[in-house]
Amino acid sequence: MEAFTTHTGRAVPLRRGNVDTDQIIPAHWLKKVTRDGFEDGLFEAWRKDPEFVLNRPERAGASVLVAGPDFGTGSSREHAVWALQNYGFRAVVSSRFADIFRGNSLKNGLLTVVLPQETVEALWRLTETDPAAEVTVDLVGRQVRAEGITADFALDENARWRLLEGLDDIGLTLRHADDITAYEARRPSFKPSTTPLGAQF
Amino acid sequence: MxxxxxxxxxxxxxxxxxxxxxxxxxxxxxxxxxxxxxxxxxxxxxxxxxxxxxxxxxxxxxxxxxxxxxxxxxxxxxxxxxxxxxxxxxxxxxxxxxxxxxxxxxxxxxxxxxxxxxxxxxxxxxxxxxxxxxxxxxxxxxxxxxxxxxxxxxxxxxxxxxxxxxxxxxxxxxxxxxxxxxxxxxxxxxxxxxxxxxxxxxxxxxxxxxxxxxxxxxxxxxxxxxxxxxxxxxxxxxxxxxxxxxxxxxxxxxxxxxxxxxxxxxxxxxxxxxxxxVIDAAGLSPFVTWGTNPGQGAPLSAAVPDPASYSDPSDRFAAEKALEYMGLTAGQALRDVTVDTVFVGSCTNGRIEDLRAAAAVLDGRRIADGVRMLVVPGSVRVGLQAVEEGLDKVFTAAGAEWRHAGCSMCLGMNPDQLAPGERCASTSNRNFEGRQGKGGRTHLVSPQVAAATAVLGHLASPADLAGRTGASDVRTPVEA
The missing domain is CATH 3.30.499.10 (Aconitase, domain 3)
Known part of the structure; x- marks a missing residue:
């Protein structure tokens, strides 16, 4: 995973709540078997409207998405995270994220920042007034900074450390391989097995 | 503790x-x-x-x-x-x-x-x-x-x-x-x-x-x-x-x-x-969604809500957007909403009891003209069980399509999709914009409501079929 320390970029105000993962990346894009090439599918239906915020020329190259509450609800598709990253987003700010989306984002180095709705609205006002305004998302200092806005955010220490170091979760878990083996040895025999019935090993 | x-x-x-x-x-x-x-x-x-x-x-x-x-x-x-x-x-x-x-x-x-x-x-x-x-x-x-x-x-x-x-x-x-x-x-x-x-x-x-x-x-x-x-x-x-x-x-x-x-x-x-x-079961009634997220639902007997009635501005905005996408008007009775498609299936309602419930409503009845109904078992085994019980015959006799197992019209990843503007009463789980196909409109319902809706062509429950002949109304009890 690519490490995330601090990022400064222009913002996109997405004044919508309950943005579900079907809006972020529609299902027909999920047929792809790669982790890249999803940028054109990002918000595909909404982007057909030339007035949609992402289509505005002043938003080109922006890298911090500032969204309404309950961002990423619905399906578990990690493709939603890949689509945001493929498009060029490094961070998403919202007052509340759906759990699975949040987990997926942090495993891919897309920083999802939870801030109070009033701070989200302050960021909306700032970037709508001045689209060139830059927003800094600082994971080291756990702070979002922009003209007239300084907001601390929380992120659990373990997730933060993995992001800062760009660590591979699987590698970390495999350091506990002996513990996993010990757990397996004490599992009861009645636990289910998918081994085909009648199969011999 | x-x-x-x-x-x-x-x-x-x-x-x-x-x-x-x-x-x-x-x-x-x-x-x-x-x-x-x-x-x-x-x-x-x-x-x-x-x-x-x-x-x-x-x-x-x-x-x-x-x-x-x-x-x-x-x-x-x-x-x-x-x-x-x-x-x-x-x-x-x-x-x-x-x-x-x-x-x-x-x-x-x-x-x-x-x-x-x-x-x-x-x-x-x-x-x-x-x-x-x-x-x-x-x-x-x-x-x-x-x-x-x-x-x-x-x-x-x-x-x-x-x-x-x-x-x-x-x-x-x-x-x-x-x-x-x-x-x-x-x-x-x-x-x-x-x-x-x-x-x-x-x-x-x-x-x-x-x-x-x-x-x-x-x-x-x-x-x-x-x-x-x-x-x-x-x-x-x-x-x-x-x-x-x-x-x-x-x-x-x-x-x-x-x-x-x-x-x-x-x-x-x-x-x-x-x-x-805490929820009182006795206070519940057939429930349908009117909007574009599963929380935007109401009893079938209710009307489409007025966005102005929401005090929270983001809820109001969401309701306005939902009505626009769904092509509905505030105050419209949900029972007056006509559909062109009905889908029974999915991981929510694609099991044998769901198919039995839908078949019981459709038995001896025909789906409304112009309505397309897909019945999709959740698995091959469910499909085989339904065939053994003769449910497939009930569905096809009513004018519905009996299909093979899969996710089908729950999401737009396979050929079963809504065309833009089509409206569906669906037993699936998500009514998001475009979920069942680009521009498609979804009302989440139970299998019983889906079947009654297919018969009448508008959102309805089996109770709305009272007085209309169905096999369950005319069939003489089987002698023991």
């Missing part, structure tokens, strides 16, 4: 616990399908890793599979590639796969329970948010992303952040004609699509205890639509009776040991939930 069902299952799966680190949990059952697994297998290949526990892993094909002409090559080359990729990956890594055409194929959340693989007190994961379905057995079951799919394949564990507990207590009797689907839609409308965020919900109370296993699966299935991490129901005699004798259920001494363990899982009397919601 006592522990809840969810806490007990969690505690029994902790592999490592350390200050400042998420618990590492062992995963008992990993279900795979074609959509969220290809990149995970790629990751394994790149790192030179194997699947740690092939005996706890099983795959099927469901999202992309067509429900017609399944003996012919899949027309969409991208869908075909995705299915072929799953087949190649399963062959290469040695994973048990039930592909299209196999008798055990079907929607992954229908297949696991019917094989008896989903059991109380287990941890179940799948790269699909509706994995919450399996919580109906008292399993801790949740959807995961592709990175986590790779993690489970490689380690059979997941590091997981702690959760909070919520009790949704439903007491009393569900009125005649009110189903598990109506109940869960009402719960979601009550707590909102984000109301369950961070929580594992336990559904409890006398109304929940009276539900069949299949109805419990419908309830737990939609926990994710309330934003919950999982939904669970304590295992009881109904659970044990459902499991006994299933292909992968424990047998002999193992059965006795398993049941003894399962009985210990119930939430202790002195356990405390972080949050509780």
């Amino acid at each position: 006592g522990r809840t069902l969810a806490e007990k299952v969690w505690d029994d799966h902790v592999v490592t616990r350390a200050e400042g680190e998420p618990d590492l949990l062992f995963i008992d059952l990993h279900l795979l399908h074609e959509v969220t697994s290809p990149q995970a297998f790629d990751g394994l290949r790149k790192a030179g890793r194997a699947v740690r526990r092939l005996d706890l892993t099983i795959a099927t094909e469901d999202h992309n599979t067509p429900t017609l002409d399944i003996d012919k090559p899949i027309a969409d080359p991208v869908s075909r590639t995705q299915l072929e990729t799953l087949r190649r990956n399963c062959a290469e890594f040695g994973v048990r796969l039930h592909p299209l055409g196999d008798v055990e194929q079907g929607v992954v959340h229908v297949v696991g329970p019917q094989l008896g693989l989903t059991q109380p007190g287990t941890t179940v994961v799948c790269g699909d948010s509706h994995t919450s379905t399996h919580g109906a057995f008292g399993a801790l079951a949740f959807g995961i992303g592709t990175s986590q799919v790779e993690h489970v394949l490689a380690t059979q564990t997941l590091p997981l952040a702690p959760f909070r507990t919520m009790a949704v207590t439903v007491e009393g009797e569900l009125p005649e004609g009110v189903t598990a689907k109506d109940l869960i839609l009402a719960v979601i409308a009550r707590i909102g699509t984000g109301g369950g965020q961070g929580y594992v919900i336990e559904y409890r109370g006398s109304a929940i205890e009276k539900l069949s296993m299949e109805a419990r699966m419908t309830v737990c299935n939609m926990s994710i639509e309330a934003g919950a991490r999982a939904g669970m129901i304590a295992p009881d005699e109904t659970t044990f009776a459902y499991l006994k004798g299933r292909p992968h259920a424990p047998a002999g001494d193992d059965w006795d040991a398993a049941v003894a363990y399962w009985r210990t899982l119930r939430t202790d009397d002195d356990a405390v939930f972080d949050h509780e919601v």
Whole structure:
């Protein structure tokens, strides 16, 4: 995973709540078997409207998405995270994220920042007034900074450390391989097995 | 202090616990399908890793599979590639796969329970948010992303952040004609699509205890639509009776040991939930959605709400956008909303009891002119059972299309889709914009409401068919 320390970029105000993962990346894009090439599918239906915020020329190259509450609800598709990253987003700010989306984002180095709705609205006002305004998302200092806005955010220490170091979760878990083996040895025999019935090993 | 069902299952799966680190949990059952697994297998290949526990892993094909002409090559080359990729990956890594055409194929959340693989007190994961379905057995079951799919394949564990507990207590009797689907839609409308965020919900109370296993699966299935991490129901005699004798259920001494363990899982009397919601079953009625998220629902007898009635500005804006997308007017009676499509199926309502319920309404009746109705069994086994009971004949005689098993019209990944502007009464779980096809409009309903809607051509419940002849009204009782 690519490490995330601090990022400064222009913002996109997405004044919508309950943005579900079907809006972020529609299902027909999920047929792809790669982790890249999803940028054109990002918000595909909404982007057909030339007035949609992402289509505005002043938003080109922006890298911090500032969204309404309950961002990423619905399906578990990690493709939603890949689509945001493929498009060029490094961070998403919202007052509340759906759990699975949040987990997926942090495993891919897309920083999802939870801030109070009033701070989200302050960021909306700032970037709508001045689209060139830059927003800094600082994971080291756990702070979002922009003209007239300084907001601390929380992120659990373990997730933060993995992001800062760009660590591979699987590698970390495999350091506990002996513990996993010990757990397996004490599992009861009645636990289910998918081994085909009648199969011999 | 006592522990809840969810806490007990969690505690029994902790592999490592350390200050400042998420618990590492062992995963008992990993279900795979074609959509969220290809990149995970790629990751394994790149790192030179194997699947740690092939005996706890099983795959099927469901999202992309067509429900017609399944003996012919899949027309969409991208869908075909995705299915072929799953087949190649399963062959290469040695994973048990039930592909299209196999008798055990079907929607992954229908297949696991019917094989008896989903059991109380287990941890179940799948790269699909509706994995919450399996919580109906008292399993801790949740959807995961592709990175986590790779993690489970490689380690059979997941590091997981702690959760909070919520009790949704439903007491009393569900009125005649009110189903598990109506109940869960009402719960979601009550707590909102984000109301369950961070929580594992336990559904409890006398109304929940009276539900069949299949109805419990419908309830737990939609926990994710309330934003919950999982939904669970304590295992009881109904659970044990459902499991006994299933292909992968424990047998002999193992059965006795398993049941003894399962009985210990119930939430202790002195356990405390972080949050509780109480619902009176008797106050529920057939429930439908009018908007573009599953929380935007109302009783069928109500009218489309006026966005101006919402005090919260973002709710008001969401309602305005939803009415615009759905082509509805505030104040319009929901019963006046006409549909052109009806879909019965999905991991929410594609099991045999759902098909029986829809068939009972359609028996001896015809669907309205101009309405297209798809009935899609959740698995091949469900389809075979329906045929044995003659339900397929009831559906086709009524003018509905009887299809092969799969996710079908629940999501726009296979040929079963709405055209732009088409309106569907659907027994599936999501009414998001474009979910059933670009520009399609979805009303979430129970199988009974779906069938009555198909007959009348507008949103309706079986009670609205009173006085209209159906086989159940004219048939003479069979002599014993």
